[in-house]
Amino acid sequence: MTSPLIRMALVATLALAATPTLAQTALSDGQILQGLQGLTDNAPPISAEQMRKLVQQHMTQYPGEQLTRPSLALHLDKLPQINVQIQFRLNSAIIEPSSYGTIGAIADAMHNPVLLGYKFIITGNTDVTGPREYNLKLSQERADAVKEALSTTFNVDPRRLEAVGLGEEVLLDPKNPTGAVNRRVQIFTVGRMGPTPQPLR
Amino acid sequence: MTGIRILLAALLLAVSTAGASAQTMSYAQAGALLAKSCGPDITKFCPKVNLGGGALRACMEGKISQVSARCKSDYVMAMASIAKRQQAQQSIYKLCNADAARLCQGMVPGDGNLLSCLLEASKVVSAPCNQAITDAGYR
Numbered sequence: 624m625t626s627p628l629i630r631m632a633l634v635a636t637l638a639l640a641a642t643p644t645l646a647q648t649a650l651s652d653g654q655i656l657q658g659l660q661g662l663t664d665n666a667p668p669i670s671a672e673q674m675r676k677l678v679q680q681h682m683t684q685y686p687g688e689q690l691t692r693p694s695l696a697l698h699l700d701k702l703p704q705i706n707v708q709i710q711f712r713l714n715s716a717i718i719e720p721s722s723y724g725t726i727g728a729i730a731d732a733m734h735n736p737v738l739l740g741y742k743f744i745i746t747g748n749t750d751v752t753g754p755r756e757y758n759l760k761l762s763q764e765r766a767d768a769v770k771e772a773l774s775t776t777f778n779v780d781p782r783r784l785e786a787v788g789l790g791e792e793v794l795l796d797p798k799n800p801t802g803a804v805n806r807r808v809q810i811f812t813v814g815r816m817g818p819t820p821q822p823l824r
Numbered sequence: 825m826t827g828i829r830i831l832l833a834a835l836l837l838a839v840s841t842a843g844a845s846a847q848t849m850s851y852a853q854a855g856a857l858l859a860k861s862c863g864p865d866i867t868k869f870c871p872k873v874n875l876g877g878g879a880l881r882a883c884m885e886g887k888i889s890q891v892s893a894r895c896k897s898d899y900v901m902a903m904a905s906i907a908k909r910q911q912a913q914q915s916i917y918k919l920c921n922a923d924a925a926r927l928c929q930g931m932v933p934g935d936g937n938l939l940s941c942l943l944e945a946s947k948v949v950s951a952p953c954n955q956a957i958t959d960a961g962y963r
Contacts, residue, residue, distance in 0.1 A: 652850070652852060660935075712871070715872075716874065717871065717872060717873070717874055718874055718875050720858065720859040720862065720863035720866050720867065721859055721863065722859075723855035723856065723858050723859040723875060724852050724853070724855040724856030724859055725852075725855070726855055726875070727850065727851035727852040727853070727854055727855030727856070728850075728851070728852035728855070730851040730852075731850050731851045731852050731961065734851070734913055735936065735962065736935075736936040736938070736939040736962065737935055737936035737939075738936075739936075740934050740935065768874050768875075768876065770876075771874065771875075771876030771877050772874065772875040772876035773876075774876070775876040775877050775878065776875050776876050776906070777851050777855075777906065778906070778910045
């Protein structure tokens with residue numbers, strides 16, 4: 624059971640990150656755009672490689688399947704970000720058609736001049752059900768699938784995107800490690816593209 | 825298999841000859857249309873392929889004789905509208921460059937600054953540029 628205080632804190636976090644509610648209400652286009660804009664110079668930089676390393680270190684430091692281990696804290700609160708619920712087929716990286724619109728909405732935001740100059744990291748996260756190594760692999764494949772759909776079907780420049788599977792290591796609700804809220808795709812604005820004159824910004 | 829290609833080619837031609845004069849659908853709307861009209865067929869005929877990388881399209885073309893008529897036409901429409909929106913967004917620089925130089929002097933490009941400037945100045949922005957902004961879905 625979650626204490627009211629933790630629930631409140633969670634709700635506050637969700638609101639700040641412009642995340643969907645627990646009922647999986649879809650984000651509006653405006654919320655996606657707002658959530659991903661406003662990268663500042665004082666946000667600590669992070670790369671996909673560093674994220675992968677932190678996950679590996681965490682898995683080495685807290686081996687095994689027992690759930691007493693702490694959730695990995697990536698300290699990315701200062702980066703603009705959104706949490707989205709993308710529906711995948713069970714135990715698969717196949718995106719359900721019901722989520723095509725959501726992926727399109729993310730692409731709309733990335734094509735907006737406000738965000739055109741920026742790069743993003745797409746992370747995949749599972750809950751703790753199933754083996755950790757399997758979850759790590761599945762989450763990478765799911766993040767890759769989102770990246771591929773954005774960069775092919777929806778024309779986002781692939782140089783602006785990186786995909787990282789975080790497995791079950793970074794829980795949104797560590798008190799409820801099997802909760803659906805932990806199964807999510809999270810997108811962070813992580814840096815600027817080099818200067819290019821086109822298109823209009 | 826050739827049916828959908830011919831249809832697509834015809835639509836793309838229609839798109840390019842119509843130029844950027846009509847409203848375009850957002851990517852979100854195109855994705856939702858695809859899901860609505862083709863979701864059941866995708867789940868039925870192509871459950872193991874993903875949206876990206878051309879895999880879904882290749883699979884659906886392979887099953888074209890079984891795919892519903894509504895999916896066939898809306899699939900083509902969704903893809904054509906994505907192409908059209910991309911075209912509109914890419915044409916903005918060419919169509920708005922002179923307006924930006926004239927109306928947004930000294931403004932630092934980036935973060936949507938030039939677009940904000942042109943949106944504010946829309947009454948004196950050239951008609952083609954205004955139309956391009958609308959077609960790109962930036963208004």
